[in-house]
Amino acid sequence: MSDPQSWVPTDPRSAPSREHVLSGLKGTDEGGPELVQLLTPEGVRVDDERFGSWAADVGVAELQGYYRDMVLTRRFDREGNALQRQGQLGIWVPLLGQEAAQIGAGRALTARDMAFPSYREHGVAWCRGVDPTELLGIFRGTDHGSWDPIEARFHLYTIVIGNQCLNATGYAMGQRFEGKVGDGPDAEATMCFFGDGATSQGDVHEGFVWAAAFDAPVVFYCQNNQWAISVPLEKQTRVPLFQRARGYGFPGVRVDGNDVLACLAVSRWALEECRTGNGPVLIEAFTYRMDAHTTSDDPSRYRLADELELWKLKDPIERVRVNLVRELGVGPEFFDSVQEESDELAARFRAFCLAMPDPGPERMFSEVYAELSPQLEAEKAAYLEYHASFSGEAS
Ligand SMILES: Cc1ncc(C[n+]2csc(CCOP(=O)(O)OP(=O)(O)O)c2C)c(N)n1
Numbered sequence: 001m002s003d004p005q006s007w008v009p010t011d012p013r014s015a016p017s018r019e020h021v022l023s024g025l026k027g028t029d030e031g032g033p034e035l036v037q038l039l040t041p042e043g044v045r046v047d048d049e050r051f052g053s054w055a056a057d058v059g060v061a062e063l064q065g066y067y068r069d070m071v072l073t074r075r076f077d078r079e080g081n082a083l084q085r086q087g088q089l090g091i092w093v094p095l096l097g098q099e100a101a102q103i104g105a106g107r108a109l110t111a112r113d114m115a116f117p118s119y120r121e122h123g124v125a126w127c128r129g130v131d132p133t134e135l136l137g138i139f140r141g142t143d144h145g146s147w148d149p150i151e152a153r154f155h156l157y158t159i160v161i162g163n164q165c166l167n168a169t170g171y172a173m174g175q176r177f178e179g180k181v182g183d184g185p186d187a188e189a190t191m192c193f194f195g196d197g198a199t200s201q202g203d204v205h206e207g208f209v210w211a212a213a214f215d216a217p218v219v220f221y222c223q224n225n226q227w228a229i230s231v232p233l234e235k236q237t238r239v240p241l242f243q244r245a246r247g248y249g250f251p252g253v254r255v256d257g258n259d260v261l262a263c264l265a266v267s268r269w270a271l272e273e274c275r276t277g278n279g280p281v282l283i284e285a286f287t288y289r290m291d292a293h294t295t296s297d298d299p300s301r302y303r304l305a306d307e308l309e310l311w312k313l314k315d316p317i318e319r320v321r322v323n324l325v326r327e328l329g330v331g332p333e334f335f336d337s338v339q340e341e342s343d344e345l346a347a348r349f350r351a352f353c354l355a356m357p358d359p360g361p362e363r364m365f366s367e368v369y370a371e372l373s374p375q376l377e378a379e380k381a382a383y384l385e386y387h388a389s390f391s392g393e394a395s
């Protein structure tokens with residue numbers, strides 16, 4: 001038997017071991033026969049035995065809408081990366097490659113549903129009407145999120161891995177207690193976003209157990225992007241993640257996470273199951289993180305460039321573009337106009353970031369408690385005095 005630790009690089013600066021590379025490659029296979037796919041990487045709409053010819057009914061304007069969503073989301077995501085490299089953001093968390101998984105799920109949510117993101121869900125934020133500039137404060141270190149979670153029906157980002165599964169399950173229980181589950185027009189559900197690595201967290205397990213035992217109307221939406229920083233999927237699980245649901249007693253579905261139509265169809269189905277009292281449901285969106293974990297990470301230390309090249313062939317945006325051109329005869333004017341809109345968004349995003357005021361030194365005290373304790377008041381006064389002692393010094 002091989003040494004169970006052999007996949008861990010002993011020297012983090014050294015090349016990844018053979019076992020580590022193999023672990024990554026095993027995790028990133030085709031997704032298996034259970035994968036729901038409605039739009040192939042070649043841009044051809046296909047039937048699925050569970051969803052029939054659902055994709056064939058998606059009209060040209062609707063598909064153009066999802067294309068636009070994905071292109072604009074990718075554009076401000078790339079701008080976020082560039083702003084970090086230029087010293088304007090402390091960190092950026094890229095979503096590159098996960099646009100279809102997020103837009104498909106995000107567009108399946110109705111105005112009444114509630115969503116709980118982790119930290120990479122910029123595409124879902126976009127679908128909930130959160131302006132991309134509202135994400136900047138988190139990554140510039142000036143606030144913890146500036147949107148109203150209740151108004152947007154989109155909770156603040158959660159950095160503590162898996163923790164939002166507890167929040168989402170609790171929220172979904174509230175929806176049940178308030179009679180919002182059923183056949184009526186007021187029915188609503190909750191969707192909880194997390195990653196493959198998060199499935200190893202206790203919080204996710206507890207959320208699953210509770211939601212199953214009490215029929216909470218929550219869709220657990222796992223974006224399996226194959227990596228949890230440098231840890232490959234193979235080191236999180238011995239079974240495909242969607243199969244875990246069975247052990248908890250609710251359905252699990254694996255969907256092609258790079259196929260916006262499949263993600264939309266499966267998410268709509270799962271949300272409706274939850275709204276009508278058949279929740280919870282687990283969705284595993286099988287996708288790939290095409291960039292680093294964050295701008296602080298260097299994936300060339302632990303995975304092969306070949307793997308990325310393989311996934312580039314499954315690009316979520318390209319397959320929609322091909323379908324729009326080949327099957328629907330959409331001409332260059334549409335693509336040019338989306339390009340132009342994305343340039344405008346990038347410029348606005350950038351200008352907003354550069355113009356963001358630095359918060360004053362009192363902010364670290366003022367936004368934590370409603371009322372400061374006497375001890376914190378004293379600490380604040382001492383800190384402000386100390387800070388003021390630097391005024392007049394050359395910066
Ligand atoms: C409780 C907790 N443990 C560890 C971390 C450090 N950490 C940040 S991201 C991450 C990996 C998460 O991977 P995954 O769930 O697959 O999500 P992804 O980043 O791939 O979207 C870890 C371990 C953390 N934020 N919270």
Ligand SMILES: [Mg+2]
Nearest residue numbers: 195196227228
């Ligand atoms: Mg991951």
